[in-house]
Amino acid sequence: MTLLIDTFELAEALASSAPPRLLDVRWSLAQPDGSADFEASHIPGAVYVDLDTELADIGDPARGRHPLPTREALEHAARGWGLNDGDAVVAYDGGPSYGSARAWWLLRHAGVANVRILDGGFAAWTGAGRPVASGPSHPARGGIALDWDRMPVIDADEAAEWPSHGFLLDARAPERFRGEIEPMDPVAGHIPGAINAPTTDNLAEDGRFYGRGGLGERFADFGIDGADDVAVYCGSGVTAAHQIVALEIAGFHAALYAGSWSEWANTPGRPVATGQQDFGRIGHPLPHAKGHVARQQAR
Template sequence: MAAVLVTAVELAEELIGDRPPVVLDVRWSLAGSDPEGYRAGHVPGSLFVDLDADLAAPVGNGSGGRHPLPDPAALQATWRRVGIRATDGVVVYDADNASAAARAWWLLRWSGLTDVRVLDGGMAAWRAAGLWVKAGSGTPLVPGTVRVRPGGMPTVDADGAAALAAGGALVDARAAARFRGEVEPVDPVAGHIPGAVNVPFTSLVTEDGRFRSADEIGAAFAAVRLRPGTTAAASCGSGVTACHLVLAGAVAGIDLALYPGSWSQWCALGRPVEVG
């Protein structure tokens, strides 16, 4: 299996090598994207990508969820704007735990690129390693020429998610209290897709935002009866942190499809709700 993670020291060495990867900063939280954080200090040579504007389509009437997949032509324009060519390797990172970087990783893979990795521990790990941090804005070194060929990663729609959930094979990345329906800070309905199981994405990383070992991640999935070879998919609130589960699965050798619309689309469609 191709590597999906890279350490800060490894990335620093690659950036001074003969074929440095394109590096993208995708800092974001539920409060929104963080271009100010990027300008205050980033991995040298990295370029900022706005998750809300660049890595999602307009919400429209809400039937596609809060972060619909972007139109392939618009996504191609984004990748070309940051200088990606078909032969380039790409590394993405966010502030720390890959909750946002995983969305960029997934979309790059969905676009047809295969050499895509996530900086394990994000910007926090880069700083902790004592590596040089650059302030200000950035520009791509060369024009991008990559062509988006959507479909490089599997997805399911609401019906497919329902079918998998009925067999306990839809795993929800949200915090346990949100999954159980005890709180819901974002979407209009609390709860989860009937039959879904819960593996909070935060349980798959350490306190410093680095991914746990493949064995530990595999054990977390096995606890909800998901193992290598199981047909399963990941969901969350809007299709962002579900990508983190897909990435974690790749670390552990477990393939997961993505339900892009996730809970926000499920609610908008008026589908049945389960709590507890």
């Protein structure tokens, strides 16, 4: 099963006898609460999902800004979205797929097999002239029973050791990685040995993911192949899920450091590196990046 679904495929699926459950996960750092946008306009049949309160367990800064929820908390939320065992699920957000990637990762982690991301999100849906609805959504409560630990997760100690045997990708913007700015967390910089691989480079100009060929080339530029151990972190564990989606599209599997930089930076004694990283695995220089020319055509 593919990770992504386009607007044409989704329209067909919604018109079928067994339509997927639609989760609207509009979220951004600038506007984490997307409920007003949802009520103004959304894909018919969708349910709004609050990333901060339903896809995370916020409260203790030492665990990061978006620590994983418990299985029980996510199951309670998923039943509120109307999910039942065996349901097909499609998650979408405003377009870049950051919020929907978090939902995809968590549901996969919880054992939901049939979950996909609307490539290009709500922007792609409306851009294609598809119908929209407005107002709140109140689905009948579902009875889904979730599992747990279906996706690989690492902690801070494992992240510290990861570059000695594999690739630790930092999905944040380059200036945050280098420690030039830090708008969210108390310390600027990156985990020693990490490689900067911004999630923005996973997407074409229209907000859709590059295809397997383009993303495969992107990660191969870092020296990654199918035999490598790969782990990903970001600021708080949200955009790292986006990176894991891109890696999956490219044919690679990766672990999530769920606490990410926000946990690392709030833990006294953790080492911090700044500046540009020139190496992948310790002692293995990175090849020069080839840019986006080939990726723009590899959809």
